[in-house]
Amino acid sequence: MVPEKQIPIPTIERLSKVYGLCELLGGDTATVVSSAMIAAHLGASADVVRRDITYLGSDIGNNGSGYAIGRLRERIAVALDLARVRRACVVGLGRLGSAILEHDRFAAAGYEVVAGFDSSINRLETIHTRVRVYPAYEMVDVIRREQIEVALVTVPAEAAQQCADAAVSAGVRCVVNFAPVVVKVASEAVVRNVDIMNELRVVTAMARGRGSSAESSPEQHQAVVQLSTA
Amino acid sequence: MVPEKQIPIPTIERLSKVYGLCELLGGDTATVVSSAMIAAHLGASADVVRRDITYLGSDIGNNGSGYAIGRLRERIAVALDLARVRRACVVGLGRLGSAILEHDRFAAAGYEVVAGFDSSINRLETIHTRVRVYPAYEMVDVIRREQIEVALVTVPAEAAQQCADAAVSAGVRCVVNFAPVVVKVASEAVVRNVDIMNELRVVTAMARGRGSSAESSPEQHQAVVQLSTA
DNA sequence: GACTGTGAATATATTCACAGCG
DNA sequence: CGCTGTGAATATATTCACAGTC
Numbered sequence: 001m002v003p004e005k006q007i008p009i010p011t012i013e014r015l016s017k018v019y020g021l022c023e024l025l026g027g028d029t030a031t032v033v034s035s036a037m038i039a040a041h042l043g044a045s046a047d048v049v050r051r052d053i054t055y056l057g058s059d060i061g062n063n064g065s066g067y068a069i070g071r072l073r074e075r076i077a078v079a080l081d082l083a084r085v086r087r088a089c090v091v092g093l094g095r096l097g098s099a100i101l102e103h104d105r106f107a108a109a110g111y112e113v114v115a116g117f118d119s120s121i122n123r124l125e126t127i128h129t130r131v132r133v134y135p136a137y138e139m140v141d142v143i144r145r146e147q148i149e150v151a152l153v154t155v156p157a158e159a160a161q162q163c164a165d166a167a168v169s170a171g172v173r174c175v176v177n178f179a180p181v182v183v184k185v186a187s188e189a190v191v192r193n194v195d196i197m198n199e200l201r202v203v204t205a206m207a208r209g210r211g212s213s214a215e216s217s218p219e220q221h222q223a224v225v226q227l228s229t230a
Numbered sequence: 231m232v233p234e235k236q237i238p239i240p241t242i243e244r245l246s247k248v249y250g251l252c253e254l255l256g257g258d259t260a261t262v263v264s265s266a267m268i269a270a271h272l273g274a275s276a277d278v279v280r281r282d283i284t285y286l287g288s289d290i291g292n293n294g295s296g297y298a299i300g301r302l303r304e305r306i307a308v309a310l311d312l313a314r315v316r317r318a319c320v321v322g323l324g325r326l327g328s329a330i331l332e333h334d335r336f337a338a339a340g341y342e343v344v345a346g347f348d349s350s351i352n353r354l355e356t357i358h359t360r361v362r363v364y365p366a367y368e369m370v371d372v373i374r375r376e377q378i379e380v381a382l383v384t385v386p387a388e389a390a391q392q393c394a395d396a397a398v399s400a401g402v403r404c405v406v407n408f409a410p411v412v413v414k415v416a417s418e419a420v421v422r423n424v425d426i427m428n429e430l431r432v433v434t435a436m437a438r439g440r441g442s443s444a445e446s447s448p449e450q451h452q453a454v455v456q457l458s459t460a
Numbered sequence: 461g462a463c464t465g466t467g468a469a470t471a472t473a474t475t476c477a478c479a480g481c482g
Numbered sequence: 483c484g485c486t487g488t489g490a491a492t493a494t495a496t497t498c499a500c501a502g503t504c
Contacts, residue, residue, distance in 0.1 A: 051465085081437075100326075109427050173437045205310035206404075265486075274474095295482080
């Protein structure tokens with residue numbers, strides 16, 4: 001056992017955000033960030049950021065100063081396997097699906113959206129997008145042919161499980177499901193369920209007893225340490 | 231200290247899903263569900279479901295048989311403060327914002343979307359929706375006047391923090407932020423950051439070492455125990 | 461002096477396992 | 483039985499605190 005090192009999911013979630021942050025900061029050059037700065041942007045503690053970074057291996061941080069952005073980003077890319085560009089598709093082209101299909105930031109993040117699917121021919125005809133769209137029954141073929149690895153599922157709840165299954169059977173290994181059901185996938189793939197309506201309820205429930213925000217951690221809403229995008 | 235009982239966040243997240251499930255199943259009547267059935271729908275263990283339910287108080291479950299759906303839903307509504315209808319708004323009417331604005335399931339979930347805001351007059355004029363839309367500079371006034379408690383923020387990253395702050399200052403207590411930055415809010419409010427692009431990266435990273443899906447728990451992808459919507 | 465990296469301590473969340481009930 | 487409810491055991495994640503380095 002213990003093939004590699006197995007990174008805990010909370011750590012993956014944060015490192016993945018750090019990765020996005022690195023891209024945002026762009027500086028391939030020797031610009032450095034400290035764990036405290038990163039923490040401020042993440043809403044986490046500097047401790048946890050440093051601990052997370054240890055999962056990336058050694059010789060990352062310059063002692064005394066912080067982490068070189070370029071190196072950090074690169075190391076995360078390797079550890080989380082984000083270095084390679086992946087082909088993705090959107091299954092279900094309703095309002096949310098079309099919005100995602102048209103979303104521009106995919107390319108920058110290393111995803112290439114190469115197909116959209118919907119069961120309504122009508123919708124396929126009226127839709128206005130640069131991405132090529134196909135009728136639902138061609139999904140398995142297209143995914144296979146186009147070597148698509150990632151599926152964003154934005155179909156109604158009733159269809160979500162079935163769509164995910166079909167996509168995975170065709171070779172997809174990563175599913176992000178936006179339908180308000182918890183989708184499960186065969187063990188060769190991984191799924192993440194994003195339920196917007198549920199987020200609404202959660203935030204409402206969190207507002208209940210608490211006076212203080214929970215997701216925003218230690219230092220409660222104070223101006224971020226350094227670094228502003230513009 | 232210890233004013234009430236303080237429900238842990240993972241529990242809130244799950245109970246909130248259970249609430250959604252109860253609504254889906256509709257059965258006000260004496261229909262019952264077991265912790266195992268709920269667990270199957272949630273991708274969690276029956277243990278954790280039962281433990282979660284203990285946070286709702288006592289006399290919920292019928293021993294021997296399961297939980298009466300009606301009672302369960304009601305109890306969750308009370309504990310999570312979901313009983314009351316809340317007024318919500320969408321800040322930023324780009325593709326995602328408009329998609330959310332038009333989304334129909336809010337009403338059923340107890341939210342009334344009464345306003346949309348955008349800084350582009352052009353966009354406000356071309357948009358086609360039943361919800362009333364306003365220019366950005368009216369946001370604070372409208373939120374105050376309309377007693378809006380919830381804001382869904384779908385503006386670009388640069389503007390998200392500022393929008394959230396403005397909304398909170400006008401009386402909003404719950405913010406769901408979809409911009410790819412971690413937004414923080416003053417302590418009288420609560421925020422939930424939903425970063426779609428990050429979810430993509432996370433699912434990709436999770437697919438890395440693992441052969442098995444992580445979010446889908448114990449029983450890996452087998453047909454759900456009972457209950458199918460249709 | 462300003463940082464990282466990490467053991468040890470702590471807090472938090474999940475699972476086990478079983479008593480108790482209809 | 484089949485199922486809930488819950489102490490006790492365990493696993494997981496965060497924080498503390500500090501030695502070590504440029």
